[in-house]
Amino acid sequence: MPSRRFNNGDTAMARWPGSSLYFEVQIVSYDPSTQLYSVLFKDGTDMELKENEIKSLTIFRPKKSSASPSRRRSRSRTRSRSPARTQSRGRSPGRTPKSAQKSSPVIRDSRKGDVLKVHLTPLKLQDFAVEKRNGEDVVARRALLHEQSPVIQAEEKVEEPQAKNEKVLRYSKRKEYFLESDNKEGPKEFISKPEATNILPDEYPVVEFGGAIGAALSMLSMPPLLYYLVYMCTQEDASLCNFYPHWTFSDLWDSTVFGYFALWILLLALLHLLPIGKIAHGVRLANGKRLRYRINGLLALFLVGILVAVLSYQRISLLYVYDHLHQFAASATLLSLMLSAYVFIRSRTASQEDLSTAGKSGNLIYTFFMGRELNPHIGKFDLKHFSAVHVALIGWVFNNFIMLLAEMNVQQLEIPSPSMILVNAFQLLYVLHALWHQENILTSLDIAHDGFGFMLAFGNLVWVPFVYSLQALYLVKHPVEISQAALAAIVALNTFGYVIFRRANNLKNAFRKNPEDPRLSYLNSIPTSYGSQLLISGWWGFVRHPNYLGDIIMAWAWCLPCGFDYILPYFYGFFLTGLLIHRVSRVEHQCRRKYGHDWDKYCKLVPYRIVPYVY
Structure with missing residues (x-):
């Protein structure tokens, strides 16, 4: 070194x-x-x-003359001026101009x-x-x-x-x-004149998600919506017009299931604490800090895969998760609520510089939903990073694999159906890409800007593992026959979205690390008064958020293997599209505050946000 x-x-x-x-x-x-x-x-x-x-x-200090002052004076008195040398205008001999006297x-x-x-x-x-x-x-x-x-x-x-x-x-x-x-x-x-360049983002708190009313409605509606979607996927008639099922408390709560889920979270926490993997630094926060993160999500997924293989070899059935899926979802909801309450109570002792923008709003409900503390830690254990990477992504892949085993058991198949293979393969590729480039997650809006409250706790512990795996859950009891032509078309659509998603993210991250890389010399950009540059060529000259475009294309490709009998498995496509459109408004608001008038100039050069000539 x-x-x-x-x-x-x-x-x-x-x-x-x-x-x-x-x-x-x-x-x-x-x-x-x-x-x-x-x-x-x-x-x-x-x-x-x-x-x-x-x-x-x-290097920048002026060099001193080697001649002594007495020698310079003697030479200047005896030296005669050449007839060809003329005196500069407006300067008297022996006088130093005022501009040269300044420091x-x-x-x-x-x-x-x-x-x-x-x-x-x-x-x-x-x-x-x-x-x-x-x-x-x-x-x-x-x-x-x-x-x-x-x-x-x-x-x-x-x-x-x-x-x-x-x-x-x-x-x-x-x-x-x-x-x-x-x-x-x-x-x-x-x-x-940038409007708010290099100022702390919490000087002007912005209310998002509809404020306290929107936060309260979200917290009250998200858990019932989750249980409704999970329940309908397990019914023969998956029409959304059916009434909400009447469940008793015993149908949702099982102390044994809660114990298993707590052990699952403990296992992921131990994998997160493994001193293996490089250390990466997050973005510089408003308080000037740059947090350190251990990058070992891919290793954790690999170890979980080994554990699943050992359990299967020992003939320990994992279908218990599918049979008690509602209870696992309820246990995850309860744990996310407990975690939200814990980080909210402990944030009362946090310093002002450690609070998020929403944490300074002063509204109890809104702060509880958005998160009061930006990056809560238990010692060196980062709760937000752990839940976003290990719990959400690894839990998503694990649930998908459980649904694959359940389909083979319910449908009496020796191998999974092509539709189930497509859904598992597409989403596994997405998670592997995220974990391989885990360092890029540190610059996301969730990690760098949002506090850790009910929104992220419920989203990472419950919503991602159980809602993002709805397509696989739907296929367990709703098999779909798919032709080779349709299969090839779906693979091509997902590949197209993945190429856009991957190349756009790789280009952005490479340019962010070293804008003067000779390999990126073909790119055009505009400088900003913030000190960084904005890309206006490549995928980022096509639309402002090409990675979101690729994400949306992939989301719909994951839904297509489920056929067209019911609209239920397409919930993820509608949800992610709306989520990313809303996120665009949040990201661009942050960029406008960061870059000021330079962002307006960039928007004129790249007028479309996600879809060219549409939005």
């Missing part, structure tokens, strides 16, 4: 992404796994840069003939603190709210231009650029 050139706390010069200008930075930390430096610019911007983008301060760095733009001056807000000692991380001192910036308004910040006193054709570029903490030229007094002309 190559040795690092800069230590924590060093001062250096770093190149601003997308330009050739270098600015003074403070080295905050170094990640040996990615070989990236976390640096802090004087204006408060945090970035991760490669070592070749950081230079030592000595501010001056950068000339050869294309315009102008002088570009950059004024940065100086670093303050109280903005930093020394923390212990892995036994090493790390200089970290405290998360402070800049209470002044953008206009007041923009009008902070700086040095006046000295030359007529000199332009001054001022850089405030909110990344607002304005141009002041020709030493003329008057209002300043803003080049670009």
Whole structure:
């Protein structure tokens, strides 16, 4: 592993992404796994840069003349001026121009003939603190709210231009650029003014999902809807027009089933805690932190598969899960409710910087639904990451396999039906892709923005494992004969959606890690005042969310093997389409606050959100 050139706390010069200008930075930390430096610019911007983008301060210091002052004076007195040498206009001999006396760095733009001056807000000692991380001192910036308004910040006193054709570029903490030229007094002309760039997202809390009323309706309707869908899939007549079944408490509750489900969650938790797999860092949160995550979901799935194989070899039937599916769903619901109550109560002692945007709304019902604390931990155990990866995805695949065994048992088949094979194969491929690229989940809206409350607890423990496997559950008692032509068409449709989904995500993540990768030189992008760039070519120049387009295509391909006798197995297609359309509005709201006017410019270049010429 190559040795690092800069230590924590060093001062250096770093190149601003997308330009050739270098600015003074403070080295905050170094990640040996990615070989990236976390640096802090004087204006408060945090970035991760490669070592070749950081230079030592000595390179930018002016070189001292080797001649002594006395020698220079003697030579200047005896040296005669050549007749061919002329004196520069407007400059008297022996006088230094005022522009050269200033200490501010001056950068000339050869294309315009102008002088570009950059004024940065100086670093303050109280903005930093020394923390212990892995036994090493790390200089970290405290998360402070800049209470002044953008206009007041923009009008902070700086040095006046000295030359007529000199332009001054001022850089405030909110990344607002304005141009002041020709030493003329008057209002300043803003080049670009992001609306909320580099401010904490909880300064302006936004109510989502209909606020308290929408949250209450969701919590009251989601469990009954889940039980209704599961019950109808197990009936011979799967018409949605049937009345809701009248269940007693004993039909839904079984203490033995709850014990088995608790053991299942404990097993997944132990697999999550295995010290195997690389450590990845999440996105930088509003409080300046970057959480560490253990990436071992694929290993956990492999170990669960070995356990299932051992149980099958020992002739221990797994059909108990299918026979008590309603009780398992009820047990999962109860556990998710208990978990939601636990994280809500413990969040009362959490600091303000650890709260989510919804956690600062002040509404009890809405906060309980959305989650008050952003990333609740029990020691080093991340509850949100564990439930989103291990419980949701592995539970989904496990339930699908149980339905495959149940179909063979109910229909007296030696091998699963082609429809069941398609559903299991398609969804297993999707989960394998998610676990193989588990690091990409860390940038999702659920992990980076949403708090951990009833919405994510119920969604990960109950909704994903039991609702996303409805197609497999439906096929247990509703066999579908499928022709080879239809089978080939469904495979082609799923492959088409998967290609869009995978290539769009891979392209986005590769560009996010290294926009200057030579392999990505064919891509076009627009710079933003936030410091990053927005893709406007490839799949991301086609629509703004091509990964959602591929996701929706795959969702409908998973429903088609169930035939057209009932609409029930198509619930997942309708649900996911509506979910992603709603998520588009949430993601774009965050992007508009992050990029400001640059996002509006991007929307004009890429006008369609998901489906070209439609939406």
